[in-house]
Amino acid sequence: MYKLFISLRYLRRKRIAFFAVAGVAVGVMTLIVVLSVMSGFDKELRSKIRGTLAHIIVSKMGIYGLNNYEEIINKIQSFKHVESCAPYIEGPALINIRGTKEFVYFRGIDPVAETKVNDLEKYMEEFNDKPEDLLIVHGDKKIPSAFGGIELLRTNPGNYKTNPESFVNNGEKVVLVAIKGWDKISVKAFIITGKVKSGMYDVDKNYIYIPLKIAQGLAGTKDSVTAISVRLDDYKNAPFVRDLLQKELGFGFFVQTWEEARGTFLKAVALEKRVMAFILFFIIIVAGFNILAILTMIVFEKSKDIGILKALGATTWGIMQVFLINGLLIGIFGAAIGTGLGLAFINRINWIETIVYQYSGWRPFPPEVYYFNEIPTDVDIKSIILIAGISIIWSLLFSIYPAQKAARLDPIETLRYE
Numbered sequence: 001m002y003k004l005f006i007s008l009r010y011l012r013r014k015r016i017a018f019f020a021v022a023g024v025a026v027g028v029m030t031l032i033v034v035l036s037v038m039s040g041f042d043k044e045l046r047s048k049i050r051g052t053l054a055h056i057i058v059s060k061m062g063i064y065g066l067n068n069y070e071e072i073i074n075k076i077q078s079f080k081h082v083e084s085c086a087p088y089i090e091g092p093a094l095i096n097i098r099g100t101k102e103f104v105y106f107r108g109i110d111p112v113a114e115t116k117v118n119d120l121e122k123y124m125e126e127f128n129d130k131p132e133d134l135l136i137v138h139g140d141k142k143i144p145s146a147f148g149g150i151e152l153l154r155t156n157p158g159n160y161k162t163n164p165e166s167f168v169n170n171g172e173k174v175v176l177v178a179i180k181g182w183d184k185i186s187v188k189a190f191i192i193t194g195k196v197k198s199g200m201y202d203v204d205k206n207y208i209y210i211p212l213k214i215a216q217g218l219a220g221t222k223d224s225v226t227a228i229s230v231r232l233d234d235y236k237n238a239p240f241v242r243d244l245l246q247k248e249l250g251f252g253f254f255v256q257t258w259e260e261a262r263g264t265f266l267k268a269v270a271l272e273k274r275v276m277a278f279i280l281f282f283i284i285i286v287a288g289f290n291i292l293a294i295l296t297m298i299v300f301e302k303s304k305d306i307g308i309l310k311a312l313g314a315t316t317w318g319i320m321q322v323f324l325i326n327g328l329l330i331g332i333f334g335a336a337i338g339t340g341l342g343l344a345f346i347n348r349i350n351w352i353e354t355i356v357y358q359y360s361g362w363r364p365f366p367p368e369v370y371y372f373n374e375i376p377t378d379v380d381i382k383s384i385i386l387i388a389g390i391s392i393i394w395s396l397l398f399s400i401y402p403a404q405k406a407a408r409l410d411p412i413e414t415l416r417y418e
Contacts, residue, residue, distance in 0.1 A: 017330065020294045023287030024334025024391055025341065031280050031387050032342030037349070038273045039383075040376030045269060048199040051119035053258040054086070054229030055238050058245065060253055063091055064224040072249070076230055079244060081237040086113035087225040089215045093178040095208060097153070097168060104152060105207050106176055108215020108225075111135060117229040120196065127160070129170075129194035134211055138191045144214045146174065146190035149204035150197040160195075168192055176208070180220035188218050284391055288398035291330055295323055295402035320403040327399020331392035339388055343379070350374040 058076065060066045066087075073085045089108040094101055111131035115121040121131050129147070136145045148168065156166035168174075172192050180186035190210060198204055216222065232241055238257045246255040259266060345352070353375060357363045365375050 016294055016297075017326075020287065020291045020330045021334045021337065023290045024284065024331060024395060025338035027280075027284035027287050028335050028338025028387055028391050029342040029345065030283055031277065032339060032384055033345050033349075034280055035273070035277055035383055035387075036342075036346050036377045036379050037375060038276060039378035039380060042269050042273060043378050044199075044376040046266070049262050049265075050258055051122065052198050052200055052203050053261060054117040055232045055235050055258060056230040056242055056245070057227050057256050057258065057261055058230060058249070058253060059227035059256075064089060064219055064221045064226060066225045066227060067223060069223070069225045069228060073228060075248070076228065076245065079241060079248075081232045081234070081241050082230060083233050084113070084116040084231045086110060086117045086229045087212065088114070088227060088229065089212060089219060089221065089224070090226045091178060091215075091219050093176045093208075093218075095152075096175040096177075098155065098172075102152070103206075104176075106178065106215055106218065107207055107209050108212040108218075109134070109209055110212050111209075114229075117231040119198075123196045123198045124194055126197055127195045131194075133193040134209065136193055143173070143189050143191050144211055145193040146176075147194040147196050147209040148174070148192055149207045150195050151201060151205035152208060153192065153195060160197075167195070170194065174208075176210070176218065178218045180218065184220065186218045186220065188214070281390075284394055287334070287391075288394050291327055291395055292398045292401055295326055295399055296405060298326075299323065299402050299406045316407045320407040323403035323406050324396065324399050327395050327397075327403070328392065330399075331395025334395065335388040335391045338391070339384060342384075346377050346379060349377060 058066075058072070066072065069087045073087065076082055076085050087110065090105055093104055093106045095104045109120075111120070111134040115131050124131065124147070134145050134147060137143065138145070150160065150167070153168040154166060155168065156163070158166040160167055170192055173189055174192060175187065175189050178186050178188075190208075194209075196204065196207075196209065210218070212225075216224070230241075230245075232238060242255050242257055246253065249255065353364060
């Protein structure tokens, strides 16, 4: 019992020990805040990517390589766990918008079927547009309709709700130029009847959506599509259905889940999160060296006390425990304070960002870039426990050296000149 009493006395009397606690607290708080924000971004990005894709994508070699797609759809729909399918054709093109020419990808879809496999309808709600509007034809020339990604239709900076004049309006004409076959060019006019805002900048900037049959004519294909999107009753069944489809469809077909289709990007985000955690963990390492230095200094200052304790019968292990408990308490207090501050910061992070924006005009996460109305966070209790646990263990490990130093002091030498 005396060991804990002496440890608390040393920590209370030596104000410099509070700097060691503060070092651990800052490290824990920083790790919790950064990892929670990055986990929130990862979760939100996955949700947005998933919204633009289906659970499973079935394709074949070649940009328009999937022939007789209606027969394949009927075959896929006969499989267990499959709820719906939607074919699409996708290819490169040039677009003329108000005299400005840009490189884009056209995506030919059946709007009714497409809404059953992804979140297209959800991405149009903000603009009061409906997927069925894509089937409208205009005028005597029967000009087909098209949906444009919100960033593709942007002409000036600004938000659509406050600055609608900064975007191409519904009813305006655009022209697509695509390669037809191998040696011809296909030119087709479209009327914009809807806008799409998926939250993925590369999608919203580079894609225009047109009717499937029109896209097939634009590309010079009759009964071919790029791929078939497949929605399941539960994404947990995706690996099983993927393997089954791959086996049944045979050689030449590529069956992927949406995570596999965007695997490189998702791996990059996960790697960035791990690297960031590794770099920030060095803050806790620095705090550990701070603990080592402070406890070593306390050992030298309290050498007389240590000598008296040994003279009164304290064992070597007992002296070691005094300073090990010191390190443990620093780790526990630091981890507890850091966890509390980290959770409080996460809880108020959007309020803090708003205050920073009001006084400085700078936003760390501009909504027009990230499409986040607020900074996304995802608090993982397991990660917090792991961070706090590692911090406490690290503090204990860095207290071993000063504890051994104290235990090895000779009571005769320490008391000789007292």
